[in-house]
Amino acid sequence: MTTTTAEASKRVEATPAARRARRSNRVVKFWTALGLLVSAAFAVLPLLWMFLSSLKPNTEILKNPPSLFTSLSSFSAYKHLFNDPSQLDAFRDSYIIAITVTLLTIIIAVCAGFALSRCDFPGKPVVTTVVIGVQSVPPISLVIPYLGLMTTLGLYDSYTGLILTHIVLTFPYAIVMMTAYFDTLPRTLDEAARMDGASSLRILWQILLPISLPGVVSVGVYTFMLSWNEFLFALMLTKQNVRTVPIRISLFIGQNAVDWQGMFAMSIIGSVPVLLLFLAFQRYFLGGLTAGSVKG
Amino acid sequence: MTQATVQSRPAVPPQVTTVVGKRRRSLRQTLTAYLFLSPSLLIMIGLMFIPIGTVIYYSFINYAIVDRPGRPQHLVGLFNYRQLFQDPNFLSSVWHTLTFAIASVAFHLLLGLGFALLLNSEVLGRVAKGMFRTLIILPWLFTITIVVALWRYLLLDPNGVVNFLLHSVGLPTQGLAWLGQTNTAMATVIFVNVWAGYPFFMISMLAGLQGVSGELGEASQIDGANTLQRFWNVTWPHLRPIAVSMCILDLIWNLQNFATIFLLTGGGPVNSTNVLANYTYTTAFFNQDYTAAAGSAVIILAISLVLAVFYARSRRALDR
Numbered sequence: 001m002t003t004t005t006a007e008a009s010k011r012v013e014a015t016p017a018a019r020r021a022r023r024s025n026r027v028v029k030f031w032t033a034l035g036l037l038v039s040a041a042f043a044v045l046p047l048l049w050m051f052l053s054s055l056k057p058n059t060e061i062l063k064n065p066p067s068l069f070t071s072l073s074s075f076s077a078y079k080h081l082f083n084d085p086s087q088l089d090a091f092r093d094s095y096i097i098a099i100t101v102t103l104l105t106i107i108i109a110v111c112a113g114f115a116l117s118r119c120d121f122p123g124k125p126v127v128t129t130v131v132i133g134v135q136s137v138p139p140i141s142l143v144i145p146y147l148g149l150m151t152t153l154g155l156y157d158s159y160t161g162l163i164l165t166h167i168v169l170t171f172p173y174a175i176v177m178m179t180a181y182f183d184t185l186p187r188t189l190d191e192a193a194r195m196d197g198a199s200s201l202r203i204l205w206q207i208l209l210p211i212s213l214p215g216v217v218s219v220g221v222y223t224f225m226l227s228w229n230e231f232l233f234a235l236m237l238t239k240q241n242v243r244t245v246p247i248r249i250s251l252f253i254g255q256n257a258v259d260w261q262g263m264f265a266m267s268i269i270g271s272v273p274v275l276l277l278f279l280a281f282q283r284y285f286l287g288g289l290t291a292g293s294v295k296g
Numbered sequence: 297m298t299q300a301t302v303q304s305r306p307a308v309p310p311q312v313t314t315v316v317g318k319r320r321r322s323l324r325q326t327l328t329a330y331l332f333l334s335p336s337l338l339i340m341i342g343l344m345f346i347p348i349g350t351v352i353y354y355s356f357i358n359y360a361i362v363d364r365p366g367r368p369q370h371l372v373g374l375f376n377y378r379q380l381f382q383d384p385n386f387l388s389s390v391w392h393t394l395t396f397a398i399a400s401v402a403f404h405l406l407l408g409l410g411f412a413l414l415l416n417s418e419v420l421g422r423v424a425k426g427m428f429r430t431l432i433i434l435p436w437l438f439t440i441t442i443v444v445a446l447w448r449y450l451l452l453d454p455n456g457v458v459n460f461l462l463h464s465v466g467l468p469t470q471g472l473a474w475l476g477q478t479n480t481a482m483a484t485v486i487f488v489n490v491w492a493g494y495p496f497f498m499i500s501m502l503a504g505l506q507g508v509s510g511e512l513g514e515a516s517q518i519d520g521a522n523t524l525q526r527f528w529n530v531t532w533p534h535l536r537p538i539a540v541s542m543c544i545l546d547l548i549w550n551l552q553n554f555a556t557i558f559l560l561t562g563g564g565p566v567n568s569t570n571v572l573a574n575y576t577y578t579t580a581f582f583n584q585d586y587t588a589a590a591g592s593a594v595i596i597l598a599i600s601l602v603l604a605v606f607y608a609r610s611r612r613a614l615d616r
Contacts, residue, residue, distance in 0.1 A: 028523055032417045039411050040431045046491075047434060049457060050446045062455045108339070111332040119329035120322070127333065129608055134344055135545075136604035138552035140573040141593035144354065144580055145347035148361050168343045171336060200328045229439035231555040236581070246441040250559060253445055260449055267442040274437050282430065286499055 054078070054264035061260045077265035087266055090248035094228055095273075096159060097244060101166040101227040102220050105174045108167070109219055110212075113178030114204045118190060128179075135172040142168065143236050150237055157239045165233040170223045177222070177288055181215030182208060218288020221277050228274055245270040348597065354590035361586045376591040385567055386592065389575040396486060396557070396571055397550035401543055403490040408497025409539070413527070415498075416505045429502070436495035443492045444559040451475055451484065475561055478568040485569050489556050497542055504538040505531070541610040548603045552596060572596050 053061050057074045081087050115121075116128055146165060147156075155161030190203045198206075209216070234244045249270060252263035278285060330337075354360040358372045380386045411432050415425060435443065450457045453473040462469040474484040508531050554573035557563060563570035563578065570578075572592060580589030 028417075029419050032414055032419045035410075035414045036420070036428055039407075039414060040428055042491075043432045043435050043495075046446055046450060047438070049450065050442075053449070061449075062452075108335045112336040115329040115332035119325050119332070121326040121329040124329075127337075130340065131336070132608050132611060133601070133604045134340060136548045136600040136607065137344060137348070138573070138593070138596045138600050140552060140554050140576050141351055141597040142344070142347050144361075144576075144586060144590055144593055145350035148350070149347060164339075164343060167339060171339060175336060200332070204332075225437065231440055231559075246439045249439075249441045249445060253441075253448065253559065263445055264449075267438075267445060271438050271442060274439075278433075278437055279430070286503070289499060 050264050051268055054261060054268050056261060058259065058261050074261070077261040078269070080262060081265050081269060086243075087248060090243050090245045091270075093159075093242050094245040094270075097162055097166065097242075098224050098227040098273075100159070100163050101170060102224045104163070104167055105170045105223045106216055106220055108171050109174035109178040110204070110209065110216065112171075112175045113182050114200070114208065116175070116179045117182035118187070118203075118208075119200075131172050131175050135176070139169065139232050143232060146233070146237060156237060157241045159242060161237055162234060162242055162244075165237060166227045166230055169230065169233075170226050173226075174219045174223055177219050178212075178215060181212055181288065185211065214284040215288050217281050218285045221281050221285045222289060224277060225274050351590045351593050351597075354587055355594045357587060359587055360590065362584055372587075376587045379588055380591050380595075385570065386575060388567060389563075389570045389572050392482065392569060393551055393571040393573075395482060396489070396553065396569075397547055399486045400489050400493065400550045400553075401546045403486070404494045404497045404546055405539060405543060407490065407494040408542075409501050409535070411494070412498045412501035412505055413531075415502060432498065433495040435492055438492070440492065440555045441559060443488065444556065447488045447491075448475070448560065476565055478565050481561055481565055481569050485557055485560050488560060489550070489553065492556070493546075493550075497546065500538055500542050501535065504535045508534045537610065537614050541607065541614055544603055544607040544610055548600050548607065551599060551603075 054077055055074055057076070060074075112131070116124065116131075142165075150156040150158075150161045150165075153161070155164070185208060189207055193203050193207055228244075229246060230244070231246050231250075234242075234247050235250075238244070238247070245266070249263060249266055252259060252266070355376050356371055356373065357369050358375075359367070359369065415429055415432070420428065438446075451459075451474040453459070453471065453476065456474075458474070459469050459472060472480065474480050552573055553571065554577060557569055557571055557574050558577065561569045563574040573596065576589050576592040576596065579585050579592060583589075
């Protein structure tokens, strides 16, 4: 909107109400732009500071007054990370766990979502309510019995044990998201196939699944994120054999003289998988995420 | 491709719609449905219902998990719960939990809604909108240990960045240990939790705003309604059901919050940020009093389940 057109239109319909609306419109625009800048700064500046700090030696990090850009020359923390088996092992463990949890959760959620969206069966309202309800079960209430259970089953401090408990956190939400996604697909698709005698598995596998890829992707990204970032179960149910990235990072905090640079370097590298997944699939992901909580 | 596979199957005679046929078909469908649901049901039973039963059982016996040779395990009625309600630390942790959760939800809603409205305005083009959205969502993507590490650094006592910045704009915060003083610790913990969690709220609010018809807003704008009136009369009625549902879910999650507080303060200083989840954790794994911890865990569970009923109801209102 240029000044000339604005003034021209002002002359044309110069009622006081319209003028007031236009002026308030300009004020609103100014404050909106300012608000956006402030909110972006609120979100990003701390993260930017973390990134810059991962490039500074510890003496620089703790300097008072803090220096922002001076001596960003130290890649030693990153070099150290890639030469430190205890840090690299954490990445291996986190990848193994998060990827397995994601694949299993997708299978579970696709099957359950199909049943809840496409089949009529006695007990369906109960199952739906329970699936929504178990999202609210607190992990802290489960961790006490899990400690006993995992020790009894010999799964304490093992991949299998942590994978199973992570699935407990991810599957309810995944089912809700997947059911919501299947509900958006027209039923005529599978009814036509059913008429021709296709089995349920065939309908799911060959008709619904190929067009549900956006839903599957958003479930996958969210699941990966939950599992990669999970803290309590990893803290309580693993010790030495398995140590995920969040736990390895928290070990930095516990030390007497905190190696800030090393911790920030690991934090940056440790966030890369989730950041990449989010950036790559942002549109699917945000759509699928809200399909679960916001319908329509 | 679909057609080809369907055609390649042998033709099945059309089903005769007798009562028996219908019943058989619905039985088959029931079996199929439960077959598809079986992995979820197995996990729910094995890793949720049975453990929940176990923890409830623990809360009614004299000791659990640790071995006490010579002393048989037996039911003790409400002993563990009575013990909890006589423990001042437990009672204070209930209040801390409520403060923490309610304040967190309020600020999540405020920031999530505010940022969503800003992002939804027509000031921005498509590309700029996407960019700002990504930036504002960022804090949510980082694992809580990283968030905590970052803020512990920024809030450091003598050399912290936050104190430096506040001091340079003239505030007397030099030497203020945000996480180390009883009068600031809770507010600081809430602040970090809000910073890490508002984007989830914002995403839902943004999706809700997409459903508000632009024409309706424009019509009221021509009528001379100001921004606030427009928000209150046009936008908010549409967002309200989503906001209510999100608030209940967020309240459930924040009442259970463990990691943020455990890593930031461990419940201190002097228990001033000790919430129920942290109380449960320390009682179980530091004091080895698993039965009292089970009692506290059952109380968190009960509160969560009550709220879950309201959550399910609010979702049903959304679906309608």
